[in-house]
Amino acid sequence: MRKLIIISAFLLAIAFQTAAQRGLNVAKIFDGRYAKLPQAVATYVTGEAVEKYDIRIYRSLSMSCDPKTSAEVEQLVLKDGLKATDKETVFKGGHLRYGSFILPRQNNDNRYIFFVNKDANSGNSRKRITVVYMAGEASPDKIKSLINCEKSK
Amino acid sequence: MTDCNSHNNMPDKKRIKLLIDRYFDATASLEEEAELRHAVASCNDAEFDEIRAVLGFMAVKRGKQRKINRRHSMLTASAAAAAVVAVVAFIGLSDIGSGDVHSPGTCYAMVNGSRIDDEAQVLSLMQAGLSDICSEASDANGYIESQFNELCNSINDSKQ
Numbered sequence A: 001m002r003k004l005i006i007i008s009a010f011l012l013a014i015a016f017q018t019a020a021q022r023g024l025n026v027a028k029i030f031d032g033r034y035a036k037l038p039q040a041v042a043t044y045v046t047g048e049a050v051e052k053y054d055i056r057i058y059r060s061l062s063m064s065c066d067p068k069t070s071a072e073v074e075q076l077v078l079k080d081g082l083k084a085t086d087k088e089t090v091f092k093g094g095h096l097r098y099g100s101f102i103l104p105r106q107n108n109d110n111r112y113i114f115f116v117n118k119d120a121n122s123g124n125s126r127k128r129i130t131v132v133y134m135a136g137e138a139s140p141d142k143i144k145s146l147i148n149c150e151k152s153k
Numbered sequence B: 001m002t003d004c005n006s007h008n009n010m011p012d013k014k015r016i017k018l019l020i021d022r023y024f025d026a027t028a029s030l031e032e033e034a035e036l037r038h039a040v041a042s043c044n045d046a047e048f049d050e051i052r053a054v055l056g057f058m059a060v061k062r063g064k065q066r067k068i069n070r071r072h073s074m075l076t077a078s079a080a081a082a083a084v085v086a087v088v089a090f091i092g093l094s095d096i097g098s099g100d101v102h103s104p105g106t107c108y109a110m111v112n113g114s115r116i117d118d119e120a121q122v123l124s125l126m127q128a129g130l131s132d133i134c135s136e137a138s139d140a141n142g143y144i145e146s147q148f149n150e151l152c153n154s155i156n157d158s159k160q
Helices: A002-022 A026-031 A067-081 A140-152 B013-024 B030-041 B046-092 B119-159
Strands: A041-046 A055-065 A086-092 A095-106 A109-117 A127-136 B107-111 B114-116
Touching (some): A002 B046, A026 A055, A055 B119, A067 A127, A109 B119, B030 B046
Antiparallel strands (some): A055 A127
């Protein structure tokens, strides 16, 4: 009976451990209530439009929101950032102004999260934030050149 | 226990011996085996001590085997159930991008609650998002560079 319980617990632990690696906290940003807020702009792109950049999926959310919502989103990003293998962060006024996170590979995908809060240390009552998630075969250098390339367009 | 021939309902010795022979010849039916077991259990004749010992051993062995089989099948069933739960949990808890495995070529945006499917517009919004990232990334690099310069200057100043 004891062996039975141990084996079942072991298998369940494997299942949940595996599942936890698959799920990201930023999924709550894109799939949750934040995307439905007024003035929120959410994009979801897969297929040919991004495959040329070796990206399998691109998701973003930009919005102007109250400080409480901004802080919630920031926390979700930082939670995933804890697992990052590579990161660049800039904090201003105690809040994340800019974050770039490279997450561990999963299912042969490199995964990237970017976060910007243009009003991190401003006294503005509205915070303009942008969260971007990308996954695919693209290397970090390719992602950098994509970002720079899109800016120069 | 009673003597085998003393009670009217007990099988007689002849019958028991016949059953014993059939048992050891492996020709006894299940009913005959049960009859034999009942007969020797209710009979204290020393002549049947040996068969009583064999049947007793077989009963214990059968009982243990049934317990082992029951334990084994419970273990197998539990392991199977746990494996099913593991698979369901693995599939069911989807990650941020798993949905698009079944829907390739998705391209849409939600703006103020309204859906936009025009690819050009969506890509334009995508570019705007990346521009935001780019400008901040450049600033971040600038901060890092200026801090390194400050550090270098401090070190140089301290050497002088």
